[in-house]
Amino acid sequence: MDIKKDIIDKIKKGELKKRPKIYFALRTAFVILATILLFVISIFSVSFIFYILRESNIRFLPMFGRPGLLIFFLLFPWTHVLVALVFTFIIGWLLRRYSFAYRKPLLYLPVIIIALITLASIALHIISFHERFSRFARKNDVPVFGQFYRAYRGKDFDSSNIAVVRDIVPDGSGRWQAITDNGTKVYVYSSASSSGMQENFPEPLASMPVPGGLKDSRMAIIFGPKQGNAIQERMIKIIRNTGAHRRGFWEGFWQTLLHWFH
Amino acid sequence: MIIEQSDESAAADVQRGRDEKFSVLMQRYEGKLQRYAAKFLFDARDAEDVVQETFIKAYRNIESFDTGRKFSSWIYRIAHNECVNFLKRNKLEKIPFFDLDVLFPQIPKEKHEDEINLRQSKEILDSSLRKLDIKYREPLVLYYIEGFDYKEIADILRIPVATVGVRLARGRQYLKKEYDKLA
Structure with a gap:
């Protein structure tokens, strides 16, 4: 077999042709665009995980020990973590043909990708991107995003067995009334009775123990089962009423650690 | 004094439409790729088929070659892929999809004189290669017979540079055992 002659003959007859340069340019452009898109998503x-943790107050759940931690893990938005991991794998697969990706041990690339995603996510959290964008999306009914943010809004009271409230006061009819941090009025019941809600909240908020020596006891985090606009207090923690819990995930995280190790 | 045109310059000419330069490249690499494929497949006719496919693919995709890089690594990469595809199609050897040593390359300790003995005993290397797993065989052939360095082998096989070292070291250890059996 004369390989050289066979191939030259094929080239001369037009049976063997070069792929045009534009083909490879488009392929590279596709890889770049796909990589950017996957990174952005x-x-x-x-x-969005940081946003959910802040908006839903579930970040306070670990403060309540094992029951709180269990619910925290159940309510944690794991699908978002899964999306990021799957996309990390796809990005690595797209970049595998480039020397910067394959010359180093295989673990470096996914670690770097995850680190970049995490840092960028923290940066978005710091500038309150989701808070601003969600207001804009809901107000202007932005396609997809408007519905997306509406679906998550207001879930904090309904689903997470936790309420962050202030000004727990008697309402004059024998019940205790509180306002959540998004302005909803709720009724707080004692956990003394095991059969349904009892209207017998044990003591006013001001006389409750203040763990860790926190100065301002005007905000309470109540953990317990919810029913409509009522919550049965199983456990209660007091935090500072400085809007700190609104300032972001990290403030709540440190508060959680403080109470966990107290 | 006639200075031979470099492979990269000849490839650039092919990209510009001078197809006759491709025959120069084929002339230079046909023997080398035949030898490389023969060490992979252990059959001269199969090696010929693979080499022909390699040149066909090289011509078809010549516009993707970056003339700033080494042509030899590029064409050997194509030859490697063709050899692997041939083995998979004919189910001649098990090609693992993934190997732990690309995640955590850990070079095993070996004595320096082991390497010297292997360089001097190419006959032993040739006869023992068939017994070696393909993932160790290829780096050994590329390093000791084809003369590539670690970075070039990493480019051909698309594996980390550290993994090249790991596989060479393990391949040497295995061949040393075979050599000691025969000695």
Whole structure:
């Protein structure tokens, strides 16, 4: 077999042709665009976790020990983590043909991708991107995003067995009334009775123990089963009423650690 | 004094439409790729088929070659892929999809004189290669017979540079055992 002659003959007859340069340029452009898109979606997904934790107050659940931690893990938005991990894998697969990706041990690339996604997500959280964008999306009915943010809004009281309230006061009819941090009025019941809600909240908020020596006891985090606009207090923690819990995930995280190790 | 045109310059000419330069490249690489494929497949006719496919693919995709990089690594990469595809199609050897040593390359300790003995005993290397797993065989052939360095082998096989070292070291250890059996 004369390989050289066979191939030259094929080239001369036009049976063997070069792929045009534009083919490879488009392929590279596709890889770049796909990589950017996957990065953007992953960053949106992971930063949304911080937003959910802040908006839903579930970040306070670990303060309540094992029951709170269990519910925290059940309510944690794991799908967003899964999306980011799957996209990390796809990004790595797209970049595998480039020397910067394959010359180093295989673990480096996914670690770097995850680190970049995490840092960018933290940056978005710091500038309150989701808070601003969700207001804009809901107000202007932005396609997809408007519905997306509406679906998550207001879930904090309904689903997470936790309420962050202030000004727990008697309402004059024998019940205790409180206002949540998004302005909803709720009724707080004692956990003394095991059969349904009892209208017998044990003592006023001001006389409750203040763990850790916190100065301002005007905000309470109540953990317990919810029913409509009522919550049965199983456990209660007092936090500062400085709007700190609104300032972001990290403030609540440190508060959680403080109470966990107290 | 006639200075031979470099492979990269000849490839650039092919990209510009001078197809006759491709025959120069084929002339230079046909023997090398035949030898490489023969060490992979252990059959001269199969090696010929693979080499022909390699040149066909090289010509078809010549516009993707970056003339700033080494042509030899590029064409050997194509030859490697063709050899792997041939083995998979004919189910001649098990090609693992994934190997732990690309995640955590850990170079095993070996004595320096092991390497010297292997360089001097190419006959032993040739006869023992068939017994070696393909993932160790290829780096050994590329390093000791084809003369590539670690970075070039990493580019051909698309594996981390550290993994090249790991596989060479393990391949040497295995061949040393075979050599000691025969000695």
